[in-house]
Amino acid sequence: MSDYSEYSKVFKALGDTxxxxxxxxxxxxxxxxxxxxxxxxxxxxxxSHHMKILCECGLVKGREQGKWTYYSLDEDTVSExxxxxCRITSDKENCMCKDSDCCKGCDGNE
Amino acid sequence: MSDYSEYSKVFKALGDTxxxxxxxxxxxxxxxxxxxxxxxxxxxxxxSHHMKILCECGLVKGREQGKWTYYSLDEDTVSExxxxxCRITSDKENCMCKDSDCCKGCDGNE
DNA sequence: TCCTCAAATTGACGTTTATCGATATGACGC
DNA sequence: GCGTCATATCGATAAACGTCAATTTGAGGA
Numbered sequence: 001m002s003d004y005s006e007y008s009k010v011f012k013a014l015g016d017t018x019x020x021x022x023x024x025x026x027x028x029x030x031x032x033x034x035x036x037x038x039x040x041x042x043x044x045x046x047x048s049h050h051m052k053i054l055c056e057c058g059l060v061k062g063r064e065q066g067k068w069t070y071y072s073l074d075e076d077t078v079s080e081x082x083x084x085x086c087r088i089t090s091d092k093e094n095c096m097c098k099d100s101d102c103c104k105g106c107d108g109n110e
Numbered sequence: 111m112s113d114y115s116e117y118s119k120v121f122k123a124l125g126d127t128x129x130x131x132x133x134x135x136x137x138x139x140x141x142x143x144x145x146x147x148x149x150x151x152x153x154x155x156x157x158s159h160h161m162k163i164l165c166e167c168g169l170v171k172g173r174e175q176g177k178w179t180y181y182s183l184d185e186d187t188v189s190e191x192x193x194x195x196c197r198i199t200s201d202k203e204n205c206m207c208k209d210s211d212c213c214k215g216c217d218g219n220e
Numbered sequence: 221t222c223c224t225c226a227a228a229t230t231g232a233c234g235t236t237t238a239t240c241g242a243t244a245t246g247a248c249g250c
Numbered sequence: 251g252c253g254t255c256a257t258a259t260c261g262a263t264a265a266a267c268g269t270c271a272a273t274t275t276g277a278g279g280a
Contacts, residue, residue, distance in 0.1 A: 004127045004134075011130070014195075015122030016238080017114045024114075024198040033257065046239055048258055053237095067247050067256045078199045085124075085195060088134040089188045126268080143227065153270055158228055160268090177226045177277055 007084045009057040010077065018042065019050050023059060023073065030063070030072040117194045119167040120187065128152065129160050133169060133183065140173070140182040 014020050022036055037047045051071060054060035058077040063070045124130050132146055147157050161181060164170035168187040173180045 004130050008125050008127045008130055011121045012125030012237095015118050015125045017118045018238095020114045020118055020121070020198060027199050028201055034255095037256095042238095043240055044257075045241075045259080049238075052258085064247095064257090069257065073199060082192070082195060082199075085192060088130060089137050089183060089192075091138055128268095152268095154227070155229080155271075156269055162228080174227090174277095179227065 010059055010081045013053050013057045026073045030070045032068045032070045120169055120191045123163050123167045136183045140180045142178045142180045
């Protein structure tokens, strides 16, 4: 049904403080790598690595223009991950937990 | 301003497939550890470790009752993490990126 | 008071991650 | 074509992570 492992990549990406900050920065619009780098105390190779992770999970898109690479949020993925987060944290009428032998607690079940 | 590292813990917790599944299970209501364990192919100590991580980041609450421990989602944290996700992914009028030397792109800035 | 059972903790392991410096790639201007 | 600049990739390293089996803790029942 829901692809946990796909979205886990996104959560893993957001699980790093600096990557969460990068996402926050990009939420205001496209930025080129050097602008992002300026804001952080990290090497260029480390930033590049973080951007790769953000891109690979789908949260961020890269657009190359000459020497520069511009990054921006992928709004589709953003909205998907929000939906996913809502889905796994909200009660479901037909949840698997509602049938048979789950959600009764140990007492009622043994 | 916003405490990235606090919420990064929550994302890190959700970044593991199995923990995301556990959250999904708990969204339908309280469950005791043994019920969760039944659903997974993992050792009891591994489950206990995952539950600890989920509790420590605030996503899940544990309630001990006799021999058993019942787990449930902490709705406050759930709502906070949703808000945080929205915040870092949506455009902000007074975003730090809107001032001075950011968001102009490299061309306009050097 | 024992024994049993649920859960947490410990210690070990192999894997993944974050980071860096160094190097490679590829675009631009001369 | 040659330096320079922006990024990406590589290789190394130390820390963090997921997992298990074994042990400990603590509650309940005989």
